[in-house]
Amino acid sequence: MKSLTIKKLFQMHSWVGIVTGILLFIVAFTGAVAVFARPELIIWSNATGSELPREVAPQQVEQLVNEYSQHVPSEFTENIHIYMPTGYNYTELTLVFESHHGDENYDQPVAYAYEINSNTFALERQFYGLTGDYYEGRKYTAGAFIGHFHADLHLGRPVGLILTGFMGLTLMISVITGLYIHREMFKQLFTFRRDKSISVVTSDAHKLFGLWGSVFHFVIGFTGAFLGLATVILLPAAAYVSFNGDQDKLVETFTAMPEPVISEQYQATEIASIMTHISARDEKATLMDLTVMALNDKNSTVYARMLGGENFASELLEYQGNGDFSKAMSSFGDIGGWAITIIEWLFPLHFGNFSGVFVKILWGFLGLTTALIPLSGVMMWLSKRSRGNNSDLSAVAYQRWNRLIIGSCGGIVLACAVMFPAQVILNTTVHGVAQNSWFAPIFFGSWLAWLLLSVLPIDYRRLLRINLIIVAAALLLIVPLKIITIDGYLGFVLASDYRLVAGIDLSFVIIGSLFSYIVFQLKGSHAALSRKPLQQEVA
Amino acid sequence: MIYLSFILVILSIYLTKHTQLHSGVKWPIAAGLLLTALWLTQPLLGTAAAIVALVASVLLSGILVAMLIKRS
Numbered sequence: 001m002k003s004l005t006i007k008k009l010f011q012m013h014s015w016v017g018i019v020t021g022i023l024l025f026i027v028a029f030t031g032a033v034a035v036f037a038r039p040e041l042i043i044w045s046n047a048t049g050s051e052l053p054r055e056v057a058p059q060q061v062e063q064l065v066n067e068y069s070q071h072v073p074s075e076f077t078e079n080i081h082i083y084m085p086t087g088y089n090y091t092e093l094t095l096v097f098e099s100h101h102g103d104e105n106y107d108q109p110v111a112y113a114y115e116i117n118s119n120t121f122a123l124e125r126q127f128y129g130l131t132g133d134y135y136e137g138r139k140y141t142a143g144a145f146i147g148h149f150h151a152d153l154h155l156g157r158p159v160g161l162i163l164t165g166f167m168g169l170t171l172m173i174s175v176i177t178g179l180y181i182h183r184e185m186f187k188q189l190f191t192f193r194r195d196k197s198i199s200v201v202t203s204d205a206h207k208l209f210g211l212w213g214s215v216f217h218f219v220i221g222f223t224g225a226f227l228g229l230a231t232v233i234l235l236p237a238a239a240y241v242s243f244n245g246d247q248d249k250l251v252e253t254f255t256a257m258p259e260p261v262i263s264e265q266y267q268a269t270e271i272a273s274i275m276t277h278i279s280a281r282d283e284k285a286t287l288m289d290l291t292v293m294a295l296n297d298k299n300s301t302v303y304a305r306m307l308g309g310e311n312f313a314s315e316l317l318e319y320q321g322n323g324d325f326s327k328a329m330s331s332f333g334d335i336g337g338w339a340i341t342i343i344e345w346l347f348p349l350h351f352g353n354f355s356g357v358f359v360k361i362l363w364g365f366l367g368l369t370t371a372l373i374p375l376s377g378v379m380m381w382l383s384k385r386s387r388g389n390n391s392d393l394s395a396v397a398y399q400r401w402n403r404l405i406i407g408s409c410g411g412i413v414l415a416c417a418v419m420f421p422a423q424v425i426l427n428t429t430v431h432g433v434a435q436n437s438w439f440a441p442i443f444f445g446s447w448l449a450w451l452l453l454s455v456l457p458i459d460y461r462r463l464l465r466i467n468l469i470i471v472a473a474a475l476l477l478i479v480p481l482k483i484i485t486i487d488g489y490l491g492f493v494l495a496s497d498y499r500l501v502a503g504i505d506l507s508f509v510i511i512g513s514l515f516s517y518i519v520f521q522l523k524g525s526h527a528a529l530s531r532k533p534l535q536q537e538v539a
Numbered sequence: 540m541i542y543l544s545f546i547l548v549i550l551s552i553y554l555t556k557h558t559q560l561h562s563g564v565k566w567p568i569a570a571g572l573l574l575t576a577l578w579l580t581q582p583l584l585g586t587a588a589a590i591v592a593l594v595a596s597v598l599l600s601g602i603l604v605a606m607l608i609k610r611s
Contacts, residue, residue, distance in 0.1 A: 359591075
């Protein structure tokens with residue numbers, strides 16, 4: 001009975017892996033890159049000179065808000081979003097004056113937006129139109145594009161989110177079934193026979209990543225499934241159960257920022273003193289944005305969204321307009337209970353954004369193992385099917401399968417790598433939001449081109465080598481491109497405030513060199529393998 | 540300090556597998572190293588974040604030790 005259960009679970013583990021393996025690799029690999037998207041890669045992408053986004057003094061923020069509030073109709077000062085140039089979402093100080101009820105031109109939420117350079121305070125861009133159009137049309141970067149691709153594969157709602165959420169569920173199933181069927185393997189926690197054949201190395205790596213990383217993979221699967229499915233399945237389901245299907249009512253219940261009641265009595269909103277109090281309250285936390293309700297009104301309220309610091313999850317602080325602190329609450333509002341705490345924790349546990357770069361490095365590497373598990377699993381399955389005299393996979397079919405894996409999985413690695421030198425080139429040739437239209441053709445174009453190449457009858461080992469060479473070349477090209485295109489790059493690359501960008505540049509050089517090393521290693525093993533028949537190799 | 544704590548975590552995993560010390564000695568030493576790592580990171584990250592980071596460090600250290608250190 002027990003062996004029958006294990007056999008069934010093994011079949012389930014195998015088939016779930018085979019059916020979803022390639023897509024799971026794609027989602028997990030881009031997730032490992034996306035960990036560094038906000039703020040690191042966004043700041044890196046926008047670094048076109050020696051100036052990087054910097055913190056704006058509280059007094060300056062208050063002055064700018066009051067100055068630009070004079071340029072908009074009074075109803076737009078009832079709801080102001082002030083996005084700090086942190087790199088999480090914005091690299092400019094961005095002021096969005098919003099009217100939820102529209103104006104004389106629109107009957108939907110409409111906004112005036114001003115993007116202000118955080119170094120010079122010069123107005124970089126202004127916008128007037130539908131609020132949704134503003135947020136959708138903001139300047140993209142290579143890092144943000146990859147992050148967005150990880151979230152919904154650029155398929156949009158609900159298809160993309162359901163697909164990535166479903167990948168989270170399959171990851172959870174694979175972890176549970178994998179642990180159960182391989183529970184004897186806990187004795188082999190340190191077994192990695194790197195000097196053996198590729199089949200043995202792949203099998204050892206699969207078990208090693210699966211056993212050591214099981215907790216991480218399960219957490220990523222669970223949180224990913226929640227983030228993907230929450231808004232498209234769980235939210236309507238919760239509204240159906242508790243609010244007679246009224247989703248707006250549900251959202252309203254959980255909204256932390258109610259609409260203000262305007263008193264029409266003047267009282268200056270103390271934005272500067274509120275920001276100063278926020279900094280003193282938790283020095284390590286990052287102020288993401290402020291929302292000012294009813295600017296310079298007696299009933300004005302200010303909400304501050306915080307990330308990191310003493311709190312594991314993001315936090316929302318509420319202040320009265322006169323600067324008095326009211327309360328701290330979760331992003332979902334002033335609602336207690338363990339369920340809200342668990343939901344709050346899902347976000348930092350998935351993104352790894354709760355404690356700076358060190359935790360992100362951990363998340364990035366562990367995320368890479370999440371990506372390599374389905375890949376190694378598919379390789380093991382193929383190898384097993386091609387083995388022996390009675391194999392049910394011919395040598396030609398084995399080649400095709402490997403080309404498909406290299407075309408799709410190697411293609412996504414290649415497409416991600418190509419995005420970064422492309423970003424450097426775009427920074428010098430295309431200005432501002434006009435860059436947005438370039439990222440999709442570069443990313444999907446390079447991926448598709450590589451997929452088409454993999455259809456050709458090229459030996460899969462050669463194809464893999466070419467893939468690695470292109471990835472290495474793309475990453476090693478970044479610094480030379482920057483030297484050519486950015487005036488005085490070598491002069492300020494060692495400056496202390498340029499440390500983040502220089503660190504990322506150095507990381508690209510290291511990763512590119514690592515890929516080059518693998519190419520040379522493969523060259524040796526390729527020569528040895530090419531002397532063996534295929535059947536012997538897969539055995 | 541955070542990176543030092545990660546080195547301590549790697550050391551503790553290494554100790555549990557690759558030393559000839561008696562179990563009664565190496566497990567308490569490994570546990571001590573993990574607690575020291577937690578003690579180093581707690582003031583910098585906060586308690587909850589330090590514990591989560593420690594668990595993630597242990598997972599990654601296990602993979603690194605298994606992959607990079609050759610068995611004698």
